[in-house]
Amino acid sequence: MVSTYVTSSLILRILLVYLMVSRIAFAHDANEASAYTVQEIAEGNFVHEGNFPPQSLENRGDIANIGFIVGEKCVAVIDVGSSLHVGSMLKAAIQRVTRLPICAVIITHVHPDHLLGLNAFTKDDSITVYGHHRLPKQIRTRSRFYLESLEQYLGAGNTADHAIDPSLVTPVNGLLSIDLGNRVIELKSWDYAHTDHDLSVTDIKTGTFWAGDIVFSEHVPILDSNIRQYNAVLEELQKLDVQHYVVGHGSLDRPWDVLISEQRRYFRVLLREVRAAIVNDISLMDAVNTVGWTERDRWHNFDMYHRRNVTTSYTDLEWED
Amino acid sequence: MNFVKRILTFIGASLLFCQLALATPFPEPDHSSIPEWIMIKQLMFGEREIRDGSDDILALYLNTKLDDSSTVPIMVNALMDQTEDKYIKTLYLVIDRNPIPTAGVFKFKPEAGRVKLETRLRFEKFSFIRAIVETNTGDLYMDQRWVQVAGGCSAPSGKNANDPSLGKMRFRMDDQIRLNEPNLVQFQIKHPNESTLASDLEPGYAARFIDKVAVEFNGKSIMSGDINFSLSDNPIFKFYFSPQAEGVLSVRAEDTHDTIFTDSVEIGTDKR
Numbered sequence: 394m395v396s397t398y399v400t401s402s403l404i405l406r407i408l409l410v411y412l413m414v415s416r417i418a419f420a421h422d423a424n425e426a427s428a429y430t431v432q433e434i435a436e437g438n439f440v441h442e443g444n445f446p447p448q449s450l451e452n453r454g455d456i457a458n459i460g461f462i463v464g465e466k467c468v469a470v471i472d473v474g475s476s477l478h479v480g481s482m483l484k485a486a487i488q489r490v491t492r493l494p495i496c497a498v499i500i501t502h503v504h505p506d507h508l509l510g511l512n513a514f515t516k517d518d519s520i521t522v523y524g525h526h527r528l529p530k531q532i533r534t535r536s537r538f539y540l541e542s543l544e545q546y547l548g549a550g551n552t553a554d555h556a557i558d559p560s561l562v563t564p565v566n567g568l569l570s571i572d573l574g575n576r577v578i579e580l581k582s583w584d585y586a587h588t589d590h591d592l593s594v595t596d597i598k599t600g601t602f603w604a605g606d607i608v609f610s611e612h613v614p615i616l617d618s619n620i621r622q623y624n625a626v627l628e629e630l631q632k633l634d635v636q637h638y639v640v641g642h643g644s645l646d647r648p649w650d651v652l653i654s655e656q657r658r659y660f661r662v663l664l665r666e667v668r669a670a671i672v673n674d675i676s677l678m679d680a681v682n683t684v685g686w687t688e689r690d691r692w693h694n695f696d697m698y699h700r701r702n703v704t705t706s707y708t709d710l711e712w713e714d
Numbered sequence: 715m716n717f718v719k720r721i722l723t724f725i726g727a728s729l730l731f732c733q734l735a736l737a738t739p740f741p742e743p744d745h746s747s748i749p750e751w752i753m754i755k756q757l758m759f760g761e762r763e764i765r766d767g768s769d770d771i772l773a774l775y776l777n778t779k780l781d782d783s784s785t786v787p788i789m790v791n792a793l794m795d796q797t798e799d800k801y802i803k804t805l806y807l808v809i810d811r812n813p814i815p816t817a818g819v820f821k822f823k824p825e826a827g828r829v830k831l832e833t834r835l836r837f838e839k840f841s842f843i844r845a846i847v848e849t850n851t852g853d854l855y856m857d858q859r860w861v862q863v864a865g866g867c868s869a870p871s872g873k874n875a876n877d878p879s880l881g882k883m884r885f886r887m888d889d890q891i892r893l894n895e896p897n898l899v900q901f902q903i904k905h906p907n908e909s910t911l912a913s914d915l916e917p918g919y920a921a922r923f924i925d926k927v928a929v930e931f932n933g934k935s936i937m938s939g940d941i942n943f944s945l946s947d948n949p950i951f952k953f954y955f956s957p958q959a960e961g962v963l964s965v966r967a968e969d970t971h972d973t974i975f976t977d978s979v980e981i982g983t984d985k986r
């Protein structure tokens with residue numbers, strides 16, 4: 394009897410949320426496309442600056458910096474947003490900038506805010522989708538969750554239309570150059586950085602480095618791999634000659650050196666304090682609430698992602714010799 | 715019903731970087747009326763009464779803010795001493811809505827001095843975690859917490875069962891062991907402890923997880939557990955034991971692929 398009551402009141406509550414979701418979704422559609430702006434951060438390199446995560450009904454999943462590079466022959470898209478809605482808006486923005494066809498879509502990594510808008514582009518057979526050689530496996534194992542969460546967070550009723558076919562991905566292992574017509578871009582696969590399958594893009598002509606989520610600006614870095622190797626990647630990035638950059642989250646007008654050194658400082662604190670916690674027998678339960686919290690005021694969304702970064706580092710470093 | 719089920723499943727928080735926050739968290743339901751629990755309770759304990767033990771028998775701790783459904787540290791502390799007359803014989807960890815709700819069944823001895831268990835768990839859905847103890851007199855006591863993370867069992871395991879260090883163990887205890895009083899000891903086994911739900915397992919492959927651990931001191935059992943993939947990868951255990959002499963602490967673990975892992979450590983009263 395009691396449990397029946399609980400269940401039915403729960404259904405009611407869920408139904409209410411669901412109805413709210415679909416109504417808000419409708420209200421947004423009318424005048425949003427023109428509000429989706431891109432800026433040319435370097436000659437031929439266009440970026441849309443997304444809101445800060447997490448995704449919500451208000452931002453409709455527009456939470457990542459995504460964009461495109463225009464050559465003389467065709468266009469390369471770099472990341473496609475959280476949903477078909479965001480992907481279509483990016484596509485419309487491209488068509489406002491150029492009439493050249495899109496020849497390449499590059500996915501920097503599997504996270505949904507970079508990936509799930511892909512089908513807005515793939516109906517066209519002349520488009521090649523590029524990803525890290527580990528991306529197809531990540532799509533296979535994660536996309537079910539991502540599709541379910543899409544419904545949960547954005548109220549997208551057409552989740553099935555968002556399903557990504559992993560066999561579409563042309564795998565990149567090492568370096569790969571693509572000529573967009575008098576403009577060569579270079580794709581590079583990284584080993585363990587933000588994830589175990591990050592792909593970066595460099596526009597050689599302007600020295601513009603598209604970092605995906607390997608580098609964060611203002612937003613707390615997120616660790617979905619191994620902190621020691623990620624840290625080594627940042628050292629490598631610091632040596633690059635970067636004239637312009639795009640990072641997945643946060644503002645794009647801060648000096649590149651500052652971004653890298655801030656992130657390295659955060660990792661140094663994490664590494665040092667996690668190792669100290671392990672040596673001093675501070676349990677993981679306590680460490681997530683004590684390690685690295687001096688960094689709290691320096692980052693957006695710290696409370697949301699930092700504990701997880703501690704967990705990821707701790708469970709790795711506790712096996713260090 | 716399917717929709718309700720789906721939304722309650724609330725999906726892989728562990729995978730959803732960049733979109734973690736849930737706008738309205740589900741309020742804590744009444745722990746005694748959870749349908750899964752009513753069934754589990756009947757199956758495990760029949761008609762026996764389970765009393766609230768949170769005042770004087772046991773306390774279950776975990777962080778209120780959880781962010782990683784595949785690695786949730788928990789701690790169970792007995793609030794009573796182990797004596798020959800009255801002691802905690804068995805500790806059950808139950809996660810109502812996990813694929814195998816009985817996450818662990820641990821046996822303790824009166825000689826432990828005091829019962830404590832720290833470990834790390836996976837949560838597949840929003841659920842209560844319950845710590846239930848059974849005393850030597852056959853009484854059952856419980857403490858429970860409501861947990862709002864999900865997806866921990868179906869997250870890709872990400873760990874490799876072919877890791878050359880599979881089965882490697884790490885022990886940890888104070889440098890100075892004190893005789894005849896409770897000393898904390900910790901051991902951890904390098905093992906992916908694969909969940910049968912892990913989304914990166916090949917179809918038809920039987921998930922490889924540890925299902926038995928046994929700890930002995932000088933050949934006498936001090937703690938043992940029947941466990942499964944509700945425990946996180948690289949399972950870790952921390953508990954008390956009260957040695958009456960110096961000696962050898964040994965661990966034996968067995969996984970579902972019939973591999974046995976053993977290791978031991980000498981325990982002295984001066985330096986380890």
Ligand SMILES: [Zn+2]
Nearest residue numbers: 504606731732
């Ligand atoms: Zn990401």
